[in-house]
Amino acid sequence: VAEQGFGWRQPVAALIALAAALAPALAAFGWMFGGADGPLERRDPVQVPAFVAEESSTRDQARTLVLGGTSPGSVSYSLVRGSGARLGDGELTEAAGSNSHLDKVVANLVAGSGADQGGQLGNFAIRYVLVRDGAPRQMSRVLDTTPGLSRLSQLDGSALWRVDRQVARVMVVPAGGEGERVPVGSGPVDADAEIPAGDEGRI
Template sequence: MLLADPGPSAATAMTSTAASASPLERAVDGSVGRLLGVPGDPTALVPDGLPSLVGALWPVALGGVVVLLALLALLRGAPVARAVRAAWAVAALGLALAAAAVAVPVGLDDGVLVHGSAGPGVSWAWLGLLTAAVLGADRLQARIARVSFGWRQPVVALLAAVALAVAVLQLGGWAWAARTGQLALGTVDRPLVQAVARQSQGAPDSARVLALQVQADGAVQWQLLRGDGPLLVDVAAAVQARELTGALRAPDVAAVDDATAQVDALVARLTALAGGDVAADLGALAVADVLLPPLDDRTAPDGPDARARAELESRLDATPGLQRVTDNEAGTLWRVAAPADGPPRS
């Protein structure tokens, strides 16, 4: 659990798993990539439109400059030699931590085994490398000025120019990718659950919302929401780790518990339009509303995802025990018909 990300477990498709991956891409995916500051899939760091060779070198360019400066710092003598070596020891410790993290399974993501995050270890390693590089460059101008003009001055000037250019280009590329929406990380500035459903989530009912997400192939994923979207206590690493049992390096997937199996069966009934009135079964799970979230803004309105959502929406409209309440930017919401003994409660 300590080696996992704080949020939900997510599997990343590394380029080294592809048969067409080049030797450089396979190296970037492993320990060399972690040394150069790439903790995961490097393709997310490459802006669109770059040539193939530039795109392959882009994720490791800044890390390569830092590692080169840290290596040159090892040539320094007293009084910083010990500090430089200590910084390299810190970097080695960080790389060892990153290697240990990626070797430990921490959860599942749609049936795919998820390993620990190399991010903290890579950050620790870069702390050591940056420290070594800074110590190596300390009073560099004064030391160069003490020797006669020769090859040292042009080499130092070239290294400084390359380091500055790489830093500016990479930071500018990341800023441009974020501005144009190329990065996977984004923010949502709208409610995930409608206000009428959030009223049911509060006291005294403390009901839950069953959110359904349909894929293009017809597969349906579900979540039971107790607030305006998933809560960290529902998807944290501690929760995801419960899905694994057995040996640390070769875990087994834990059997589905009775509560999850009950929801799976009920969702199957909803999506297949079978089984008659579902109000009583949803009420037994303290579900007061069923939510079908909207499509992503980048989804084609006539694509397979849109058609699958429209089909599921029509099935939910025809399901006995569900009454459509609203359809807005947060999605389409159905209210569960109250059973004879009152509204569903937790």
């Protein structure tokens, strides 16, 4: 009876028990050194080229217009500062509501209306226009022929243009809107600068 009581089943059962005991320890070891995989993945938060993000933090506080879409008739856009949109920006945008004036500027830009696009973009402190990878090629062709925009580079399928005029978040505008505009240094939120004397009617 004793000879029949110990066979191949006992070693197999012991190996199974040992594997069951070691599995959690090995998994914990892997998580500790490699990190746990899951539905969330950390990616590079920078959505614009590094030099654009750096320039956006200067005293001008210039912005970048990011364009996307799946067809010429369906265009999406976002207006970003610094390295791009951050967690929570969506709630701020929703609270602020849409801007019909900016909607019209973007529509005219991608349609190639021939208007003073540089001036219109400058009114929103837009210094760069970035077209995302996957956007219709027609959009890039229109921007290439738009006066006041200069194409700079293409990275990871995206394309970048610069507005050919002085752009700043805060500008002193002469009366009537004609004449040279003077940029005023500002921070991300406020602006504190001494403005020299000038003609009446400036804004």
